[in-house]
Amino acid sequence: HIAEDTSDLLQHVKFQSSNFENILTWDGRLESAPDTVYSVQYKTYGEGEWLEKKGCQRITRKSCNLTVETGNLTELYYARVTATDGAGRSATKMTDRFSPLQHTSIKPPDVTCIPKVRSIQMIVHPTYTPIRARNGHQLTLENIFQDLLYRLKLHINHTYQMHFEGKQREFEFVGLTPDTEFRGTIMICIPNLFKESTPYVCQVKTLPDRTWT
Amino acid sequence: QEFQFGPCRVEGVVLQKLWQAFWAMKDIVQAQDNITSVRLLRKEVLHNVSETESCHLIHALLRFYVNTVFKLYHDKAAEFGVLKSFSALANNFFVIVSKLQASQEKMFSTHESARRRFLLFYRAFKQLDRESAVTKAFGEMDILLSWMEKFYQL
Amino acid sequence: DGVAVLPAPQNLSVQSTNMKHVLTWSPVIVPEEIIHYSVEYQGEYESLYMSHIWIPSSWCSPTQRPECDITEDITATVSYSLRVRATLGSLTSAWSTLKHRFNQNSTILTPPGMEITMDGFHLLIKLEDLGPHFEFFVSYWRREPGAKEHVKVVRPGVLPVYLETVEPGAAYCVKARTFVKAIGRHSAFSQTECVKVQGEALPL
Numbered sequence: 001h002i003a004e005d006t007s008d009l010l011q012h013v014k015f016q017s018s019n020f021e022n023i024l025t026w027d028g029r030l031e032s033a034p035d036t037v038y039s040v041q042y043k044t045y046g047e048g049e050w051l052e053k054k055g056c057q058r059i060t061r062k063s064c065n066l067t068v069e070t071g072n073l074t075e076l077y078y079a080r081v082t083a084t085d086g087a088g089r090s091a092t093k094m095t096d097r098f099s100p101l102q103h104t105s106i107k108p109p110d111v112t113c114i115p116k117v118r119s120i121q122m123i124v125h126p127t128y129t130p131i132r133a134r135n136g137h138q139l140t141l142e143n144i145f146q147d148l149l150y151r152l153k154l155h156i157n158h159t160y161q162m163h164f165e166g167k168q169r170e171f172e173f174v175g176l177t178p179d180t181e182f183r184g185t186i187m188i189c190i191p192n193l194f195k196e197s198t199p200y201v202c203q204v205k206t207l208p209d210r211t212w213t
Numbered sequence: 214q215e216f217q218f219g220p221c222r223v224e225g226v227v228l229q230k231l232w233q234a235f236w237a238m239k240d241i242v243q244a245q246d247n248i249t250s251v252r253l254l255r256k257e258v259l260h261n262v263s264e265t266e267s268c269h270l271i272h273a274l275l276r277f278y279v280n281t282v283f284k285l286y287h288d289k290a291a292e293f294g295v296l297k298s299f300s301a302l303a304n305n306f307f308v309i310v311s312k313l314q315a316s317q318e319k320m321f322s323t324h325e326s327a328r329r330r331f332l333l334f335y336r337a338f339k340q341l342d343r344e345s346a347v348t349k350a351f352g353e354m355d356i357l358l359s360w361m362e363k364f365y366q367l
Numbered sequence: 368d369g370v371a372v373l374p375a376p377q378n379l380s381v382q383s384t385n386m387k388h389v390l391t392w393s394p395v396i397v398p399e400e401i402i403h404y405s406v407e408y409q410g411e412y413e414s415l416y417m418s419h420i421w422i423p424s425s426w427c428s429p430t431q432r433p434e435c436d437i438t439e440d441i442t443a444t445v446s447y448s449l450r451v452r453a454t455l456g457s458l459t460s461a462w463s464t465l466k467h468r469f470n471q472n473s474t475i476l477t478p479p480g481m482e483i484t485m486d487g488f489h490l491l492i493k494l495e496d497l498g499p500h501f502e503f504f505v506s507y508w509r510r511e512p513g514a515k516e517h518v519k520v521v522r523p524g525v526l527p528v529y530l531e532t533v534e535p536g537a538a539y540c541v542k543a544r545t546f547v548k549a550i551g552r553h554s555a556f557s558q559t560e561c562v563k564v565q566g567e568a569l570p571l
Contacts, residue, residue, distance in 0.1 A: 160529060
């Protein structure tokens with residue numbers, strides 16, 4: 001009996017993670033029959049049992065949200081998908097070992113840019129994650145990464161930049177020219193793990209100086 | 214930037230370089246470990262380690278990696294074409310062990326609990342056949358690096 | 368191994384400046400022939416625990432030039448052994464090994480190149496980018512008796528970076544040095560550069 005090759009039923013089973021939102025995704029056959037269904041299991045590395053993910057059994061879509069199930073930062077995880085087509089053929093594939101801490105990418109921060117006459121204030125708002133502490137509180141990125149810092153740049157008419165870098169969440173660029181356009185970029189950086197968010201960009205104009213009018 | 218394991222200080226090792234080296238081979242190495250139901254560096258080994266204990270524990274663990282795991286894994290590293298990453302980790306672990314050695318000799322506190330934790334790891338290692346154990350230990354270096362990161366001061 | 372008829376490369380040495388390490392040797396000359404060279408390295412770990420193991424260099428196994436940028440191969444602050452051999456077709460020379468092991472903590476750190484400019488009342492600095500190993504410590508002060516010296520860690524970039532808002536009519540001085548985490552060493556300070564700010568000094 002020659003085992004039928006069913007590897008084409010299922011490819012690229014992997015986690016996509018951003019700010020600890022951990023989504024399992026996969027690809028089916030290019031022209032996968034509409035009646036192909038997928039079932040998801042997951043497990044904690046070091047434990048014996050595979051657990052079925054409720055809500056992702058015999059589904060036709062090609063993604064499954066495992067954020068809650070993979071929410072312990074000190075654990076590593078595996079997930080696997082079983083695809084079954086209408087003819088009863090099936091294939092199972094597993095992810096690489098998944099570490100939320102190492103794999104998650106960081107989204108741009110949420111920032112309020114406040115223009116004044118000769119300065120621009122930037123307030124970075126905390127980024128909450130789905131991760132909860134033992135007491136049930138939602139953790140922010142700052143709670144999770146001890147070396148997290150913010151890197152701010154103010155671009156001045158394409159000729160030079162003002163830089164700020166630090167853990168605080170309020171910054172003010174001073175000594176600016178009134179009634180002038182500036183572009184600010186703010187990134188979250190986690191140096192130890194080489195993580196850097198794409199920048200939040202704000203385009204602001206300082207207020208006109210009305211002191212002598 | 215340095216490691217501060219309780220009273221033991223280690224300079225001259227850049228944590229990001231260790232992560233960079235490990236990530237360059239992570240998926241290849243971990244894919245060889247198909248015993249997903251066993252974890253050597255379990256919570257009981259690494260959680261709630263006191264400051265003074267941390268120096269003894271990391272010294273025991275890294276010395277084991279340098280003397281045993283790296284030595285036995287070398288041929289596989291050559292086979293998978295990851296010798297450069299292997300060498301980067303081996304030599305940096307060697308630096309840490311050497312510097313911890315010096316600190317250790319000045320420390321008088323008992324390290325019985327650190328020894329118990331190491332033995333948990335070591336017994337789990339011994340329960341597997343040697344090749345599986347070495348592959349698993351090598352693939353768990355990210356667990357070790359994550360733990361070491363708590364003692365890394367910017 | 369091939370028959371070692373070919374002479375082994377001689378005069379191996381390493382030049383290391385600002386964490387860029389280059390191994391050089393005297394070329395092996397065979398008229399009208401192109402010689403290739405292979406470079407291998409061993410860290411302290413390999414030397415002590417598996418001395419038979421040598422690792423091919425990232426960029427020079429093989430190479431035609433009598434030099435090799437080994438910067439990417441040096442990944443720890445330990446001493447490294449390096450060796451080179453020549454190859455011509457099936458002929459292979461003996462290995463030639465660097466006499467003194469190399470450690471990156473011996474690299475020469477030069478004061479950073481810097482350019483001081485003004486934009487209105489903004490004092491700006493542009494620093495030479497030396498790569499990921501380097502941090503830049505910039506000291507600046509107002510040139511007057513008892514002035515306080517400020518120190519800032521500055522990231523090099525394509526554009527100049529703002530240092531300070533200055534006062535008209537005053538003079539300000541700046542100097543910079545680098546710091547390399549991996550070896551825990553500073554460079555010397557650069558030459559001090561001073562600039563005079565246009566305009567009338569503000570009344571006291």
